[in-house]
Amino acid sequence: MADIFDVVADATRRDILGTLLAHHTEGSTRPSEISVSAIVAELGLSQPTVSKHLKVLREAGLVGVREEGQHRYYHLVYAPLEEIEDWLIPFLSVDFEAAVAEEAAIAEGLKEEQKAFAAAIGKAVADASHQVSSAVKDVRPKSWRK
Template sequence: MADIFDVVADTTRRDILGVLLSHHAAETTPGEVSVSAIVAELGLSQPTVSKHLKVLREAGLVGVREEGQHRYYHLDYAPLEEIEDWLIPFLSVDFEQVVADEVALAGDGLKNEQKAFAAAIGKAVADASHQVSAAVKEVAPKAWRK
């Protein structure tokens, strides 16, 4: 099986995942989209879409339902957990620096005490976010959280 990061690195595959996600809330057969609908929506050739769907299917990112000669694809969120697990630490580590940068951009109108206070709040929020993420990861099963 291909590395999940290599699979989602391709723009066309991300576009296909986006189409499937946009159809997820459909009223009839939620999330299922025919290959021809994907072809029409993205303006790509059928062989190109089929090639990319095969890669997505082999990576476990999509599932398929066959109905005669037609194929209906839907998202499978479970493999995205690996990306989520890798990404979460990056979202909270530099939060304090982002807040400090925003405070600096606000201009010299802020006093040093206010800048320090804003940085402390940013750090507290980042720490709390990281702790909550870690707690959820330990308690929750490895199923996609909707």
């Protein structure tokens, strides 16, 4: 069986899971199901592509399927998602607002440092340009001295 993180790493599979979640009926004792053709229509993908990804999701235990004749109806299976949740919880306890503010402060400090560096380089180039211009003027013969 594939690692659950590898399975959900694919954007198409995440889209399919999101579609299944969007069709989940709150308070229902039985899982909400959606047909493959409805997933195809909602995501705008080809039927073979959706079927291929549903197979991977099914093998990972993330979705269940009910067969009715030639039709397949899929629903979410939440238990495997707990593994992802357990892994994520420590990260969610981090104060992200403080971390983002700290990163912004560091970036702003770098911007100011970069501006000061650019200004120093600009001044040095301007001084060098002025010195070269002055030296060229001094070396150039004066046309009025013929």
